[in-house]
Amino acid sequence: MSDYSLDLNEDQQTLVDWVHTFAADVIRPAAEEWDEREEFPWPIVQEAANIGLYGWEFMAANLGDPTGLSIVLAIEELFWGDAGIGLSIFGSGLAAAGISGNGTPEQVMEWVPQCYGTADKVQLGAFCVSEPDAGSDVSSLRTRAVYDEKTDEWVLNGTKAWITNGGIADIHVVVAAVDPELKGRGQASFVVPPGTKGLSMGQKYKKHGIKASHTSEVVLDDVRVPGRCLLGGKEKLDEKLARARESGSSGQKQPAMATFEATRPAVGAQALGVARAAYEYSLEYAKERQAFGRPIIMNQSIAFKLADMKTEIDAARLLVHRAAWMAANRKEFKAGEGSMSKLKAGEVAVWVTEQAIQILGGYGYTREYPVERWHRDAKIFTIFEGTSEIQRLVISRNISGLRIP
Numbered sequence: 001m002s003d004y005s006l007d008l009n010e011d012q013q014t015l016v017d018w019v020h021t022f023a024a025d026v027i028r029p030a031a032e033e034w035d036e037r038e039e040f041p042w043p044i045v046q047e048a049a050n051i052g053l054y055g056w057e058f059m060a061a062n063l064g065d066p067t068g069l070s071i072v073l074a075i076e077e078l079f080w081g082d083a084g085i086g087l088s089i090f091g092s093g094l095a096a097a098g099i100s101g102n103g104t105p106e107q108v109m110e111w112v113p114q115c116y117g118t119a120d121k122v123q124l125g126a127f128c129v130s131e132p133d134a135g136s137d138v139s140s141l142r143t144r145a146v147y148d149e150k151t152d153e154w155v156l157n158g159t160k161a162w163i164t165n166g167g168i169a170d171i172h173v174v175v176a177a178v179d180p181e182l183k184g185r186g187q188a189s190f191v192v193p194p195g196t197k198g199l200s201m202g203q204k205y206k207k208h209g210i211k212a213s214h215t216s217e218v219v220l221d222d223v224r225v226p227g228r229c230l231l232g233g234k235e236k237l238d239e240k241l242a243r244a245r246e247s248g249s250s251g252q253k254q255p256a257m258a259t260f261e262a263t264r265p266a267v268g269a270q271a272l273g274v275a276r277a278a279y280e281y282s283l284e285y286a287k288e289r290q291a292f293g294r295p296i297i298m299n300q301s302i303a304f305k306l307a308d309m310k311t312e313i314d315a316a317r318l319l320v321h322r323a324a325w326m327a328a329n330r331k332e333f334k335a336g337e338g339s340m341s342k343l344k345a346g347e348v349a350v351w352v353t354e355q356a357i358q359i360l361g362g363y364g365y366t367r368e369y370p371v372e373r374w375h376r377d378a379k380i381f382t383i384f385e386g387t388s389e390i391q392r393l394v395i396s397r398n399i400s401g402l403r404i405p
């Protein structure tokens with residue numbers, strides 16, 4: 001007898017129901033307003049914190065699930081409610097992942113809770129990697145980190161681009177070049193504590209979708225952080241740099257890439273939530289809407305579209321769940337399984353939301369119905385945390401063993 005099962009266990013089902021209720025009762029009804037306002041939805045994040053849905057304890061409890069599924073299940077429900085608000089609730093998780101992935105246990109204990117704060121004082125985290133001239137090519141970061149031995153401080157200078165929660169966060173995790181000649185192998189991650197002088201918000205971007213989520217430049221002008229803010233510690237960094245100088249490789253992954261790899265199934269789950277919202281809405285619409293004297297779903301062209309939408313969503317979910325299970329069980333992504341899950345789910349979300357507009361016809365194209373918003377929101381999943389092309393690059397390098405350029 002095998003204990004293999006694809007059923008959710010009781011805890012997971014309870015979690016899904018709980019997050020779904022919040023998404024349906026609180027997030028969905030607020031989605032249109034915050035999309036139009038294009039502002040960070042503080043009251044909704046506060047409500048999430050009040051019930052324990054926003055907070056490091058929530059993340060820690062669910063990341064502890066040995067199947068790896070709890071967190072992706074929760075994210076799918078959250079983003080089913082709304083992607084912009086979902087990212088406002090989930091965005092701090094990327095900074096927390098950057099700290100957990102690169103920090104010492106003491107650093108994780110000190111800084112991760114501060115990425116969330118408490119229900120009485122909600123805080124945010126931001127993970128700052130991308131720059132105006134370094135998005136996909138994270139090895140070319142220009143932001144510099146220079147060590148000041150006299151004061152045991154690191155001095156950070158540079159500009160970060162498209163940062164979720166950038167400038168409004170309490171904790172900024174900044175990836176910077178310590179030795180630019182070593183490219184990605186010469187980088188390190190730093191925590192910039194709340195209120196540090198020299199860190200400011202640059203332009204706030206006006207976006208195509210996920211408008212409730214705050215995206216800004218972050219300017220670092222002679223930002224001084226204590227030595228203990230270097231994630232992983234100086235000794236480990238010095239060893240890594242020495243190895244890299246000797247061999248041209250440290251044998252370790254770049255800090256930013258390690259974080260992104262670990263969070264890719266979570267981004268796939270975000271895309272699934274949006275795709276499922278559009279699918280469910282258009283299925284109901286197709287059963288109601290009459291044309292030529294019958295519901296439009298009675299046309300095979302519409303019914304088959306919905307059949308394909310559902311099939312694609314379920315296929316993407318299996319990839320997301322597999323990658324989440326692998327990550328939780330420390331299985332190496334030998335074929336780029338994390339990238340596969342994000343690639344497939346992101347592309348499915350764009351395709352499904354476009355089909356949903358088609359099913360709603362003229363109504364689907366207007367802002368009176370939510371499907372056009374879901375379509376705008378879905379597009380981000382083929383761009384951030386590694387574009388679809390970069391995911392294909394990761395997968396092709398993994399399956400071929402070749403350094404495909």
Ligand SMILES: Cc1cc2nc3c(=O)[nH]c(=O)nc-3n(C[C@H](O)[C@H](O)[C@H](O)COP(=O)(O)OP(=O)(O)OC[C@H]3O[C@@H](n4cnc5c(N)ncnc54)[C@H](O)[C@@H]3O)c2cc1C
Nearest residue numbers: 127128129130135136162163164215383384385386387389
């Ligand atoms: C809303 C939003 C939120 C974001 N949040 C964050 C955040 O919190 N933190 C953070 O650090 N970054 C964040 N980003 C940045 C995001 O990760 C980058 O935009 C993304 O990695 C792409 O980089 P780029 O925009 O410079 O595109 P480019 O790298 O200039 O790519 C442009 C095009 O060229 C393609 N391309 C590039 N190189 C290759 C190649 N080798 N092979 C094939 N095709 C290639 C790309 O796929 C893309 O289609 C966010 C971006 C957005 C829009």
